Amino acid sequence: MQPNRRVPNKLGKALVDAGLLDEEGINRVLDQQQHTPGRFGDVALRLGLVAEEDMLKILSEQLHVPLVNLSQYSMDPDVVRMIPESHARTYRAIALEVAADSVVVGMSDPSDLNALDVLAQVLPLPLSPVLVASESLNRIHNLYYSNDAEIEKVAQRIEVESSDRSAPKRVELKLQNQQGASAADAPTSRMVDLLFERAVRLGASDIHIEPDEEVLRIRTRVDGVLHERVMTQRSIAPVLASRLKTMAGLDVAEVRMPQDGSFSLNVSDRELDVRLSTMPIQDGESIVMRLLDQSKGLLSLEILGMPEKLTTRFRHQVKRPHGMVLVTGPTGSGKTTTIYAALNERNNPGEKIITVEDPVEYKLPRVNQVEINPQIGLDFNAVLRSVLRQDPDVILIGEIRDEESMDMGLRSAMTGHLVFSTLHTNDAVSTVSRMIEMGGQGYLLAATLKLVVAQRLVRRVCPHCQKKQVLEPYEQEWIDLVFKEEDIVHAFLKGGGCASCEHTGYRGRIGIFEVIEIDHELKEDLNREDMNAFEQHVRANKNYHSLIDGAKELLLTGATSVEEVMRVMDDVSL
Structure with missing residues (x-):
């Protein structure tokens, strides 16, 4: 046996005291360090003498730094990129979240004073270090920095x-x-x-x-x-x-x-x-x-960007015991996300919710989700005929595709169920006309339809590279059509492009919403199937909020750009 050697640092001694490393293991680490320089802990891990989990617990106690699991964090790319990639990889660090007065930074070695000094210089707030596993850190680096x-x-x-x-x-x-x-x-x-x-x-x-x-x-x-x-x-x-x-x-x-x-x-x-x-x-x-x-939680109506005044009206309608709520818009406009947010408002142990979808996009706890399979005859209409025998309180029909699915949805709403569904139309007003064209009876629509929401998704201007936008002539012409001169109080914004937004000028999306609540006057129009009167009464209502109104609000707050609104809303009548 080799002569006893001095344990080189506090970590080695702590590993011995905890019974995780014996004298022979210490000597192997010291021998290896003579040939391949490295920190004691790193060498012990490389030789397989200590489990990383055990060593991290010892380090956490020694350094008085919390040990965290990176999987518990919902990583925000904007926060991660507060530390440049070169710094993150060199100093083995990752920005995890912005707290009230500091930036929480995961590090594989929070005792590295040089790393702490360098990272503090690039962060806008004081640094609050936590200890993380090296393997998890590598995965996050590869995920959130360019590969x-x-x-x-x-x-x-x-x-x-x-x-x-x-x-x-x-x-x-x-x-x-x-x-x-x-x-x-x-x-x-x-x-x-x-x-x-x-x-x-x-x-x-x-x-x-x-x-x-x-x-x-x-x-x-x-x-x-x-x-x-x-x-x-x-x-x-x-x-x-x-x-x-x-x-x-x-x-x-x-x-x-x-x-x-x-x-x-x-x-x-x-x-x-x-x-x-x-x-x-x-x-x-x-x-x-x-x-x-599937790791993402359901978005709330507020996070989707629905204004507070619309959110209040929306929540009131989705909590009704029966009726129909429709969300409309083209493919990719966020209809499913809004419907799921609405279902989440109703999801509780006292009610049964059944969804019929193509496909099931996100798994919802306590919700019976059915994915259609036309190859075996399991289509929307076949499932809907069975759904009512399952004693539901709330039903989601993924999409109204034909007269039969529409009729079944309306009749379900008439028999004491709250029914959610989607339809491909350009705006909320034309949705009702489309349903009548598909064979919907005006008296059924008047009795069941409670709320129609039309929506679009526009990209948010990147907050890191936003700047005042110089409008092109065609953009100025569009602005002149939708804005009164007194409405424009400041310049519009756009993104110049930076590393944070992959040089696109945009980061994330926000919704634009149009909401129609079916009141007594509109019910009378539906009973008569008088769509001209219906549209006139909708637009005359002081509570009416159109897609154009929503777009104007986002432009005035700098949330999106003129070119983005024009791209997404080219099919919306001014």
Whole structure:
């Protein structure tokens, strides 16, 4: 046995006192430090002598610094980027949240005085350190800071390891799909991980993988807009497609027909449900993946951006014992999110809620959610015929698609149920006209319809790079149409583009809402099916809040830009 050696620091002594490390282990660490310099704790971990969890507990006690689990934090990208990537990786740190008078920063070594000094210089508030695990810190770094360089490196490796590219493209496609995910399995798996990490970091709702004749286009939809990355490694497309199809349980060899599948995965402690769709195109297979983050909590009406005066009226109507509430707008306008927020207002042990959806996007506790499956005859109408026998108090019909589903929804609302549904129309006023055109009876609408909400989602101007906007002539013309001169009290804002917003000028989205409550006068119009009178009475009502009214409010507060409102609301009548 080697002679006894001095324990080099307090950590080593504490590990011995706790029975986590013996004399032989200490000597192994000291020997290793002579060949490969490093901190005592890091070397002990690398040699597998101590579990990281045990060592972190000892460190936390020694340093009098809280030990935290990064999964307990809902990471805000704007907060994370308060520490530049170079500093975060060099000093092993991550900004977690902004408290009342400090920034909480996770560190793998809160005793590093130099790191504390450097980080304090880049933060706007005093630093409050907490201890975090190194492995978790690495995952968060890779998730919230750019991984473009690694994506490029892995793509090159897949290209080298994939099948001979000298074969014609269509032959190559067939061969590689028959091989499945094994052609370049390890790097391909890593590439998939990197794509999902990047999508989550950006807050993307969809990933598009599109092979072109010479390149591979990977596009991510962020805040409703697609952002493109072009990769020269076009030959990795079939291998990547095979891997994703395998994950979704699809037929890897089938490249001639569209396929749909799904899978779940964990990306840096976030649970993602992925809906995958493939479609054969001229240069291979287009793959689109819809990302549903089950780790996100339901948004409140206030966070969605609904003004307080509308929120009060909305809440009053969704708490009625029966009737129908409709949310309308084009695809991607946030209808489902608003409906889920409304359901959350009613979700309690004393009521039964049943939803019929295509697909079920977010799992709700205590709610019976039914996902339709037309392939086996389980469509909206088939499910709705059974729902009423399940003794529900509240029913969500994912979408009114035809006269039958509309009629069943209206009659359910007449028989003591509160019914929520959505419809694809441009505004709230035209929604009622559309229902009558679909065969809805005016007397049924008058008896059941309580509230119609139309909405859009616009991107928020990035707070880090916002600046006064110089309007283009066509933008000024639009402003002159919707604003009175006395309404404009200051310049409009736009984002100049910065690292925080991926140089788009926007960060996050906010809703624009139009709300119509069906009062006695409007009921009379519906009974007569007099839509001209209905529209006149809606617009004359002092409580009416149009989409244009909502857009004006956001522009005047600087929440969004003129160009963004014009992009999203080009189908709304002025």
